[in-house]
Amino acid sequence: MxxxxxxxVAAFMATTNAVAWVLAxxxxxxxxxxxxxxxxxxxSLVDGGGDLVQVVPFCYPAVALIAPGWxxxxxxxxxxxxxxxxxxxxxxxxxxxxxxxIWAARSIGAYGAFSGVAxxxxxxxxxxxxxxxxxxxxxxxxxxxxTTLVFRSYLLLxxxxxxxxxxxxxxxxxxxxxxxxxxxxxxxxxxASRTGRFLPRFKPESQRxxxx
Numbered sequence: 001m002x003x004x005x006x007x008x009v010a011a012f013m014a015t016t017n018a019v020a021w022v023l024a025x026x027x028x029x030x031x032x033x034x035x036x037x038x039x040x041x042x043x044s045l046v047d048g049g050g051d052l053v054q055v056v057p058f059c060y061p062a063v064a065l066i067a068p069g070w071x072x073x074x075x076x077x078x079x080x081x082x083x084x085x086x087x088x089x090x091x092x093x094x095x096x097x098x099x100x101x102i103w104a105a106r107s108i109g110a111y112g113a114f115s116g117v118a119x120x121x122x123x124x125x126x127x128x129x130x131x132x133x134x135x136x137x138x139x140x141x142x143x144x145x146x147t148t149l150v151f152r153s154y155l156l157l158x159x160x161x162x163x164x165x166x167x168x169x170x171x172x173x174x175x176x177x178x179x180x181x182x183x184x185x186x187x188x189x190x191x192a193s194r195t196g197r198f199l200p201r202f203k204p205e206s207q208r209x210x211x212x
Contacts, residue, residue, distance in 0.1 A: 036117060038183065039177075117183050129195075132197065
């Protein structure tokens with residue numbers, strides 16, 4: 001991808017990222033004043049690193065617009081014989097991640113504003129939550145990996161690795177709480193038994209019901 005083409009892509013990504021962030025924030029806003037009966041406990045490293053991995057991939061396209069020489073060339077990026085294919089793959093992953101993020105944020109609404117269990121907490125099982133338990137985390141990982149491939153950035157490569165680690169830890173902590181008596185108990189455990197954590201769970205042929 002030429003520098004001019006990459007600048008156009010960066011402008012499109014930066015604009016789309018901003019719109020997605022605004023929409024998600026708007027849907028989450030009612031939950032910011034929610035009273036919690038239990039919170040997920042994470043280490044300060046995971047909490048701080050989690051904030052970093054969520055913000056940097058969304059902001060990087062804007063940085064690439066402001067400082068194209070640093071973000072697109074030189075020692076901060078790698079180059080291979082199949083860069084264009086990787087960039088197209090990355091753009092596809094990023095686009096899928098953004099679409100999933102908007103869909104999931106709309107479905108979870110105010111619950112996306114906190115990491116814990118509200119007093120009136122209800123199980124969300126519509127939208128992408130019908131198939132996977134953490135579609136927001138899936139989308140953030142896809143955005144991080146996709147943006148890394150588009151810009152071929154060593155910095156983003158490290159951020160993407162941290163994103164996978166942090167979201168695995170966050171998901172495990174949230175599921176432990178939600179499956180407990182402080183959380184949603186049996187309802188969540190039943191829900192978890194039929195859904196995947198980050199990707200849909202497909203039943204083996206032997207477990208599928210016979211057609212009528």
